[in-house]
Amino acid sequence: MKKLITLAAGAATLIGTLAAGNAMAATTLESVKDRGHLQCGVTTGLPGFSQPDDKGNWTGIDVDTCRAVAAAIFGDGAKVQFTPLTAKERFTALQSGEIDVLSRNTTWTLTRDASLGLNFTGTNYYDGQGFLVRKEIGVSDASELDGATFCIQAGTTTELNLADYFRANDMEFKPLVFDTSEQTVQGFASGRCDVLTSDRSQLAALRSKLSDPSSAVILPNTISKEPLGPVVRQGDDQWFNIVKWVLFAQINAEELGITSENVDKMKESDNPNIQRLLGTDGDMGEKLGLPAEFGYDIVKEVGNYGEMYNRNVGPGTPLDLERGLNALWTEGGIMYAPPLR
Amino acid sequence: MNDSNPHYEQTRRKPWNDPRVRALIFQAVAIAAVFWSGWALIDNTLANMESRGISTGFDFLNQSAGFGIIMSLIPYDATMSYGRTFWVGLLNTLLVSGMGIIAATVLGFIIGVARLSSNWLIAKIALVYVEVIRNIPLLLQIFFWYFAVLRNLPSPRQSVDVGGLLFLNNRGLYLPDPVAEPGFGWVAAAIVIAIAAVVIIRILAKRRQMATGKIFPTVKVSVAVLIGLPLLAYLAAGGPISWDIPELKGFNFGGGITMIPELAALWFALSIYTASFIAEIVRSGIMAVSKGQTEAAQALGLKSGMTLRLVVIPQAMRVIIPPLTSQYLNLVKNSSLATAIGYPDLVSVFMGTTLNQTGQAVEVVAMTMGVYLTISLLISLFMNIYNRAVALKER
Numbered sequence: 001m002k003k004l005i006t007l008a009a010g011a012a013t014l015i016g017t018l019a020a021g022n023a024m025a026a027t028t029l030e031s032v033k034d035r036g037h038l039q040c041g042v043t044t045g046l047p048g049f050s051q052p053d054d055k056g057n058w059t060g061i062d063v064d065t066c067r068a069v070a071a072a073i074f075g076d077g078a079k080v081q082f083t084p085l086t087a088k089e090r091f092t093a094l095q096s097g098e099i100d101v102l103s104r105n106t107t108w109t110l111t112r113d114a115s116l117g118l119n120f121t122g123t124n125y126y127d128g129q130g131f132l133v134r135k136e137i138g139v140s141d142a143s144e145l146d147g148a149t150f151c152i153q154a155g156t157t158t159e160l161n162l163a164d165y166f167r168a169n170d171m172e173f174k175p176l177v178f179d180t181s182e183q184t185v186q187g188f189a190s191g192r193c194d195v196l197t198s199d200r201s202q203l204a205a206l207r208s209k210l211s212d213p214s215s216a217v218i219l220p221n222t223i224s225k226e227p228l229g230p231v232v233r234q235g236d237d238q239w240f241n242i243v244k245w246v247l248f249a250q251i252n253a254e255e256l257g258i259t260s261e262n263v264d265k266m267k268e269s270d271n272p273n274i275q276r277l278l279g280t281d282g283d284m285g286e287k288l289g290l291p292a293e294f295g296y297d298i299v300k301e302v303g304n305y306g307e308m309y310n311r312n313v314g315p316g317t318p319l320d321l322e323r324g325l326n327a328l329w330t331e332g333g334i335m336y337a338p339p340l341r
Numbered sequence: 342m343n344d345s346n347p348h349y350e351q352t353r354r355k356p357w358n359d360p361r362v363r364a365l366i367f368q369a370v371a372i373a374a375v376f377w378s379g380w381a382l383i384d385n386t387l388a389n390m391e392s393r394g395i396s397t398g399f400d401f402l403n404q405s406a407g408f409g410i411i412m413s414l415i416p417y418d419a420t421m422s423y424g425r426t427f428w429v430g431l432l433n434t435l436l437v438s439g440m441g442i443i444a445a446t447v448l449g450f451i452i453g454v455a456r457l458s459s460n461w462l463i464a465k466i467a468l469v470y471v472e473v474i475r476n477i478p479l480l481l482q483i484f485f486w487y488f489a490v491l492r493n494l495p496s497p498r499q500s501v502d503v504g505g506l507l508f509l510n511n512r513g514l515y516l517p518d519p520v521a522e523p524g525f526g527w528v529a530a531a532i533v534i535a536i537a538a539v540v541i542i543r544i545l546a547k548r549r550q551m552a553t554g555k556i557f558p559t560v561k562v563s564v565a566v567l568i569g570l571p572l573l574a575y576l577a578a579g580g581p582i583s584w585d586i587p588e589l590k591g592f593n594f595g596g597g598i599t600m601i602p603e604l605a606a607l608w609f610a611l612s613i614y615t616a617s618f619i620a621e622i623v624r625s626g627i628m629a630v631s632k633g634q635t636e637a638a639q640a641l642g643l644k645s646g647m648t649l650r651l652v653v654i655p656q657a658m659r660v661i662i663p664p665l666t667s668q669y670l671n672l673v674k675n676s677s678l679a680t681a682i683g684y685p686d687l688v689s690v691f692m693g694t695t696l697n698q699t700g701q702a703v704e705v706v707a708m709t710m711g712v713y714l715t716i717s718l719l720i721s722l723f724m725n726i727y728n729r730a731v732a733l734k735e736r
Contacts, residue, residue, distance in 0.1 A: 088697050091697070095395065111698070111699075112700070115395070115396040115700055116395060145592075147593055148591075148592045148593070149411075149512060149592065149593065154680075154689070154697065155694060155696075156697075159408040159409075159694060160407045160698065162408075162409070163407055163409045163419035167419060167420070173409060174411050175410065175411055176603075176683045177411075177683050177685070177693070177694065178682075178683045179681065179693075183683070190491045190492055190511070191491070191496055191511050192602065194592050233393065234393055234394045235393055235394065
């Protein structure tokens, strides 16, 4: 009889687990509110994008994107927990619900958008793939790389672009694929490969990790388009809209000249665009299921897009990246957000 | 009538009181529960994936992969399918596992026997080897070999050059590749004939020994035949082999056979690590053979080498085989640590890149698990067959 009870209990637990797995009643927003913090997937460490310091505080542009989402929901940008993920792990972590948002310099591609059950919410950094080579090999252009060995990170669009580029130019290459960007740098530093290839912004970050950064140079060629941005699960349109409009709010804030410094003063502005963004007029927040002042909270806690850029990757930071494509559309770049109305 | 015969009543128990019937029912229920929950698990997974817009099915295996792989035993380029990447990865796994099993077995037997040597120094060296190697995590050893191998090797332009034929640098070991020219068929035929001859010599020698007790120097003669016959054919046919010698072209060497440092590091680490366990298994196997056997062999006048080879080891094998099988299985499964140093094995190529590019985690992981299960079961099967062959036969 005891055995029977054990068996029945086991079966009941199993059925319970399965049934629970099926019931996806709560929306992402509700579960984030219940939990009291946002769960955000980031890289295992990439300066400028997401990198923990020695006290475990995360900084970077991808980290700030998560903080902005948290600020919009809770009015507090600190209510985020970060999950470090490798390129190989990231999509599974999001699909399985381990994280609410994936903000991990992830390239928006058709396959990922259409077949992984994911939605890309926008682009927080426009990038392109480049090459980092040691100065001693004397190469100044990618067309001279025929037969070279490349260190690459596994599970990235980089792997595919490289093969495409070399096939299109009828050249040969040897790919050496590592799990983490840390290992690719080690492979490059030990001389196992001639070239380290990745997104240009990452090359700048990885170069700064070399013992002698001046021994390596980034080639002028850019061989791909890499729009990087946050990703959410499919099937929750409200959550999709929230993450999408947090970034749009930041871009619009920069366009309207609202910064974390002047945001309190801007609250008294007569400009209807500013009033809608800061929640002093209209019901923009309510439409998204957020507090009315979500725009104010984002700018107050994290800043507008330009502030976020300059703080993490812009000129003056170790990465020292010009705005370029990432400047506002009004200033020669392609950062363009739909109107907040 | 029944009332008057209580014994009869007892033997005709109600079915739910019969332990055998009850056992059957409970087992049936348990099996049904297992199958039902398995089915529910699969159905639930598929339904959830469907509802979240994740593609399912094995159609992706026919799509073009579009990424490069540094080493493949079969022709591969980025235009080929994900199905092909599966085979490339699988063959690379089998290559490193096979090389590892052979090297670990040879090294393990030598160390295991050395551990029991009467020479104090040899025995202690073997002891230190076993204790050091088996107590350091394999992953660390792989890293050690990879970086120890890599860091100390020169760049391609400063390669270690052995007679202009063999080159060693941080991209790998480059060896001349033999290319068969017309007339090579004679050499191939000579090799086949030599192997057949060796088999016949062995049988005849055994028969002669049984009949007359005279020992024929089988090993020496076999080696002579195996080398001599193909060599004669090679010379007679006018040297029908040309060598593709590696040459420095641009960044790297081209031509010849390449052994990449990732393969070398993984192979060394797996062999050396597993050998330390095999050594202990061999030691325990030999110690399990009663000392009387050795003494009896010596009393018959057998030399110590022959005693070991003909009397002790065959009896020790019965004890050695089952745990040895486990070590082989461990080695194959441990080869998946390849992904840490970029050796393109099944886990790195298929469960890594392919999974990520297609996003079909369930299918890819299921296939990979299926492969390791199949390899393990096959090794187990062959070792069991061998075990039955060497098992003590009671007549």
